[in-house]
Amino acid sequence: MRRRAVVIGGSLGGLFAAGFLQELGWQVDVYERVADELAARGAGIGTHGALFDALRRLGVEIDDRLGIRVTERICLDGNGNTVHTKRVDQVMSHWARVYRALKERIGPGHYHAGRNFSGFTEQGAEVIAGFDDGSEARADLLIGADGLRSSVRAQLIPDAEPRYAGYVAWRGLVKDGELPDGLRKSLGDGYYFVLPPGEMMLCYLVPGRDWNYVWYRPTTE
Ligand SMILES: Cc1cc2nc3c(=O)[nH]c(=O)nc-3n(C[C@H](O)[C@H](O)[C@H](O)COP(=O)(O)OP(=O)(O)OC[C@H]3O[C@@H](n4cnc5c(N)ncnc54)[C@H](O)[C@@H]3O)c2cc1C
CATH class of the missing domain: 3.30.9.60 (D-Amino Acid Oxidase; Chain A, domain 2)
Known part of the structure; x- marks a missing residue:
């Protein structure tokens, strides 16, 4: 059976993690709390060689x-x-260009917008991510890519505070x-x-x- 991963946070970090896991054959689902299109919020972003290398490895055309x-x-x-x-x-570049290229690659069926992660539990080898709407997602791996005030990190390391x-x-x-x-x-x-x-x-x-x-x-x- 394909290994399954749940990624919390559908911004650049989450999309890169999801893309590379897909490359490795994992079934990946990304959960993003913002319901509307994130791309509208971005502005300029500088690029560098490491970004191009990562995009190329994910098959994103650089032009x-x-x-x-x-x-x-x-x-x-x-x-x-x-x-x-x-x-x-x-x-x-524009943040939205990088974001859209990565998001397209994940596929719409695997990007779940408007889903606010509330906590996780573990059951045997499975991790169960819970969301505010009462829904759940089960996987073999949970990735917290939910940014500066990460809820995943808050559960794992409650004392960690941004400085x-x-x-x-x-x-x-x-x-x-x-x-x-x-x-x-x-x-x-x-x-x-x-x-x-x-x-x-x-x-x-x-x-x-x-x-x-x-x-x-x-x-x-
Ligand atoms: C909408 C947006 C626009 C940006 N625009 C620019 C830009 O124009 N130029 C620039 O240089 N940088 C921009 N950044 C910042 C930069 O892309 C990132 O902060 C940085 O690259 C780190 O990315 P990240 O994926 O680790 O975290 P973030 O980009 O902070 O992403 C974290 C994601 O997790 C989601 N999230 C948080 N909590 C939960 C939860 N409980 N459940 C589900 N999802 C959750 C957030 O909504 C967010 O989309 C932007 C970030 C965002 C979110």
Whole structure:
């Protein structure tokens, strides 16, 4: 009989775990508490070689649709003057592109949205995942990929608490076409940084020609 796995959390971590288990011949079901399409919540995400290797191993085709290639990082001062440049070749993607590619691979019958995991029990060699709606899923393996405030981890290691890193990030997307003409031309396809003391702002283009911006700022919890 095929071995069965239940993955709690249908974001990138859960989808990668599910994909690799499927590759190994497991029957895998992913349970995600958010009922609507997660892709709508994502913004820009930088890629790197390890991500491409993992995607390729899962048979995901890597082509120009995955992201926008940037070749230079440009650091600006507070007045918008360039203070430093560095050649770095990187593809900037959209979280939704990576997510959709992985989710498609899992297959719709194995991705269960709107299912909030509430706890697990063990019965012999089986693990039984319970959900808020009273339903259950039985498997040989349970994977907790349910993020920073993981309910799976809370049951296994009740004392583990996330530690505040000391800063928050604001991020958003602006349509390239909504920028003033002059600004759009001067930005080109660059990857920009501004580094006020103790802070970092960055922006880059993602597929769909949206500018992804993030502002990291220290603040109390
Ligand atoms: C919707 C979304 C959009 C994101 N967009 C970006 C982005 O644009 N750029 C970027 O750099 N990073 C983004 N991130 C962050 C980044 O992808 C991840 O935080 C990081 O890669 C770690 O992934 P993860 O799968 O371990 O955890 P997470 O991405 O945090 O995923 C955990 C998942 O588990 C689900 N979950 C939690 N509790 C339960 C439960 N009890 N039962 C069932 N499911 C549960 C959550 O809803 C979530 O989907 C995003 C994350 C999410 C969830």
